[in-house]
Amino acid sequence: xxxxxxxxxxxxxxxxxxxxxxxxxxxxxxxxxxxxxxxxxxxxxxxxxxxxxxxxxxxxxxxxxxxxxxxxxxxxxxxxxxxxxxxxxxxxxxxxxxxxxxxxxxxxxxxxxxxxxxxxxxxxxxxxxxxxxxxxxxxxxxxxxxxxxxxxxxxxxxxxxxxxxxxxxxxxxxxxxxxxxxxxxxxxxxxxxxxxxxxxxxxxxxxxxxxxxxxxxxxxxxxxxxxxxxxxxxxxxxxxxxxxxxxxxxxxxxxxxxxxxxxxxxxxxxxxxxxxxxxxxxxxxxxxxxxxxxxxxxxxxxxxxxxxxxxxxxxxxxxxxxxxxxxxxxxxxxxxxxxxxxxxxxxxxxxxxxxxxxxxxxxxxxxxxx
Ligand SMILES: *Cc1c(COP(=O)(O)O)cnc(C)c1O
Numbered sequence: 001x002x003x004x005x006x007x008x009x010x011x012x013x014x015x016x017x018x019x020x021x022x023x024x025x026x027x028x029x030x031x032x033x034x035x036x037x038x039x040x041x042x043x044x045x046x047x048x049x050x051x052x053x054x055x056x057x058x059x060x061x062x063x064x065x066x067x068x069x070x071x072x073x074x075x076x077x078x079x080x081x082x083x084x085x086x087x088x089x090x091x092x093x094x095x096x097x098x099x100x101x102x103x104x105x106x107x108x109x110x111x112x113x114x115x116x117x118x119x120x121x122x123x124x125x126x127x128x129x130x131x132x133x134x135x136x137x138x139x140x141x142x143x144x145x146x147x148x149x150x151x152x153x154x155x156x157x158x159x160x161x162x163x164x165x166x167x168x169x170x171x172x173x174x175x176x177x178x179x180x181x182x183x184x185x186x187x188x189x190x191x192x193x194x195x196x197x198x199x200x201x202x203x204x205x206x207x208x209x210x211x212x213x214x215x216x217x218x219x220x221x222x223x224x225x226x227x228x229x230x231x232x233x234x235x236x237x238x239x240x241x242x243x244x245x246x247x248x249x250x251x252x253x254x255x256x257x258x259x260x261x262x263x264x265x266x267x268x269x270x271x272x273x274x275x276x277x278x279x280x281x282x283x284x285x286x287x288x289x290x291x292x293x294x295x296x297x298x299x300x301x302x303x304x305x306x307x308x309x310x311x312x313x314x315x316x317x318x319x320x321x322x323x324x325x326x327x328x329x330x331x332x333x334x335x336x337x338x339x340x341x342x343x344x345x346x347x348x349x350x351x352x353x354x355x356x357x358x359x360x361x362x363x364x365x366x367x368x369x370x
Contacts, residue, residue: 001357003345005306006185010349011249015241019191022237029233034213037236042196044243045180049172051198053205056231057212060159060181063195064092064129066229067177070207071153073098077126080152082112083314083334085131089157090315092179093129101125102316102326104333108273110134110287110341113333114142121146127153132161132171134310135187135253135284136275140166140174155179158198162188163250165280172198177208182231182239187253187284188246190235249348253283256346256355260286263359268292268366270340285310288362289340296365297342303361308343 012019026037038056046054057063073079075097081089083102093100101120106113110133117128128147130138140156147154158164158171159181165171172178180186182194197208207224210217215226231239261271270289275281287310290296297307314334316326328335345358 001354002304003306003350003354003358004347005308005343005345006347007349008184008189008347010347011245015245018241019238022241023234026233026237032233033230035233037233037240038231041231041236041240041243044240045196046198048243048246049170049178049198051173051178052200053198053202055197055205055208055212056236057195057197057208058229058231059193059195060157060179060183060186061088061092061195062212062227062229063159063179063181063197064089064155064157065095066208066211066227067155067179067197067199067204068092068096068098068127069211069224070204071127071155071176073126073153076124078122078124079126080117080120080128081157082131082133083316083331084110084311084337085133085157085315086159086311087315087318087320088159088181089129089131090321098126099124100315100324102324102331102334104331105133105337106273107333107336108270109136110272110337111136111138112143114139114146117143117146118150121150121152125150125152127155129155129157130175131157131159132164134272134287135161135164135282136272137161137164137166137171137174137279137281144175159183159186160284161282162186163246164282167278173200176201177204182235187250187282188239188242191238192235194231194235194239195229196231250282252348253346254281256350257281257283257286259355259359260344264288264362266363266365268296269362283346285343286346287341287343289337290342291340293340293342296362299365300342300344300358300361305358305361306345309338309341310343311341312338314338
């Protein structure tokens with residue numbers, strides 16, 4: 001049996017006619033940037049997340065960057081992020097001129113360890129970026145309490161968490177502003193790049209919109225040195241087709257995760273922490289840990305099962321971040337995760353037989369030499 005790590009096919013086959021219709025609608029209008037589709041999607045996504053505003057931008061990376069710019073975070077400032085996240089979280093901070101300060105995650109949720117945030121706060125700290133990694137909400141109450149105590153802004157990096165809920169509330173509405181990515185592989189993905197900022201803060205919404213439109217508040221009037229970062233009409237139209245299906249797609253992923261969590265019983269495999277009802281995970285990825293990770297990966301691949309390492313090199317050990325001067329060994333939990341983590345197939349449309357095949361193969365894995 002061949003099971004890819006991820007597949008768009010089952011999802012796109014179901015909505016193909018609607019996607020074609022959306023494409024035709026935009027082509028017929030011949031209006032491609034800053035039109036009605038983007039406006040409507042922004043309204044619909046803000047309504048879904050229960051925020052007052054959504055601003056479409058070009059990518060998830062830009063969404064984080066533009067929020068930081070709107071908060072006037074820059075040179076001389078520090079921003080706390082988890083040491084275990086996709087590099088975009090750190091890059092967005094670096095683009096503003098601020099320094100990303102890395103805080104270790106919990107080993108079994110992979111999310112920021114809230115008990116280790118305070119020790120990294122200095123007089124220069126301006127914000128905390130909470131990443132809902134893999135689709136599991138971070139502990140937002142704890143983060144918001146710390147932020148309030150020190151007068152810090154809170155940003156959610158919700159790029160992997162569309163539709164995840166924390167204590168019953170959707171992510172995207174749990175901080176000053178949240179960044180979403182609509183990269184095709186995300187749980188809500190366009191057919192190209194896309195991003196969005198959700199917030200209920202009018203000033204942030206307006207500033208993000210202006211900053212993403214050459215710093216312009218109205219045409220040819222420029223109040224900031226902005227950039228060009230907008231969600232185009234075609235992608236917005238596709239996202240409008242997909243949004244009403246998101247809850248169903250996430251439910252299906254949860255069912256697969258539930259089977260993985262109960263049926264993977266191999267003692268060599270460490271499963272992620274289960275969730276309580278306060279943390280509604282959407283399983284953007286399902287990642288296990290194994291001390292023989294590379295052998296496990298080779299074995300699964302040889303058996304036709306696709307895998308990905310999220311992520312094999314932590315930020316502080318990347319060449320791009322040599323300048324942070326954080327030595328190997330300094331962030332042992334992020335390092336341990338990078339050495340042992342492996343994401344297994346997880347996508348809408350994976351059938352029971354395929355899930356069983358993955359489970360059986362993982363359960364029959366033992367350290368083998370060739
Ligand atoms: C995908 C992702 C981003 C960046 O989104 P792009 O749309 O690819 O720019 C940022 N943070 C996290 C956690 C992500 O997974």
